[in-house]
Amino acid sequence: MRVPPALLPFVFVFLWSTGFIGAKLGLPHADALTFLLIRYLLVIMLMTVLVLATRAPWPADWRHVWHIGFTGLLVHAVYLGGVFVAIKQGLPAGVTSLVVGMQPLLTACGAGFLLGENVVPRQWLGLALGFAGVGLVVAHKLADVPVFSMLLPAVVALLAITCGTLYQKRFCPHFDLRTGAVIQFTPTAIVTAVVAWRTETMTVDWTAEFVFALAWLVLVLSVGAISLLNMLIRNGSAVNVASLFYLTPPSTAIIAWPVFGETLTGLALIGMILAVSGVYLARAQTR
Numbered sequence: 001m002r003v004p005p006a007l008l009p010f011v012f013v014f015l016w017s018t019g020f021i022g023a024k025l026g027l028p029h030a031d032a033l034t035f036l037l038i039r040y041l042l043v044i045m046l047m048t049v050l051v052l053a054t055r056a057p058w059p060a061d062w063r064h065v066w067h068i069g070f071t072g073l074l075v076h077a078v079y080l081g082g083v084f085v086a087i088k089q090g091l092p093a094g095v096t097s098l099v100v101g102m103q104p105l106l107t108a109c110g111a112g113f114l115l116g117e118n119v120v121p122r123q124w125l126g127l128a129l130g131f132a133g134v135g136l137v138v139a140h141k142l143a144d145v146p147v148f149s150m151l152l153p154a155v156v157a158l159l160a161i162t163c164g165t166l167y168q169k170r171f172c173p174h175f176d177l178r179t180g181a182v183i184q185f186t187p188t189a190i191v192t193a194v195v196a197w198r199t200e201t202m203t204v205d206w207t208a209e210f211v212f213a214l215a216w217l218v219l220v221l222s223v224g225a226i227s228l229l230n231m232l233i234r235n236g237s238a239v240n241v242a243s244l245f246y247l248t249p250p251s252t253a254i255i256a257w258p259v260f261g262e263t264l265t266g267l268a269l270i271g272m273i274l275a276v277s278g279v280y281l282a283r284a285q286t287r
Contacts, residue, residue, distance in 0.1 A: 016225050016248055019083075020083075025209055034203070039217050040222075064172060067168075078156060082155075099151065
């Protein structure tokens, strides 16, 4: 079934939000980077088979390969590594999503300088409303924020996803999603393997819960959501794409309600309305 283009951003938000759920399910059974390394290797195997079966085209210019690979390091190795390490160290998923939820504001600041995009006042208002909404969604969890050392990986993840989005939009917005995935995840797996080998035990408890979380993150996140993200970056402005990340914490909270029994407060519901309104304003096209 073909998804209407207008619905693709919302499909992306839902799929991206499930990443926090998958992380929470799988991390009790493996160290953060080891978990991610297995995920990356499976994605490389899967996408390589797809590339060979469909004879997907590789980039003709080695500089293009470099740009795609470097984007992968930022968006996958550093961003996902920071998020998973933060959650593994005890930072609540809601607080983690709040920290990385600052990405639209940082992206808007860099879009004008690096990409020449004109961020109009209506979009700035939307970005501010979206951030306020995200804050309300996770406000009840802020009292449990751990020490700075647990926040640091999330901050690094925030900077990585922001820089990765801007870099891809500037240097490599167009590439085949099949070969591009192999190019992005190969250096990501190498760097993650080195760091995991030096810092973790690399042991895994292969429970049914871990296998399910791993399969979900590989097929739904690394293949589905990342492909959608690349398509959205290709076809939209950096600010428009980044504003979608404001919907991740509310979406994650809704999914976590039936899965983990996490309740939604009145402030969280108000925050969701603000976040949705903010994204609507931020995604307004510049005229």
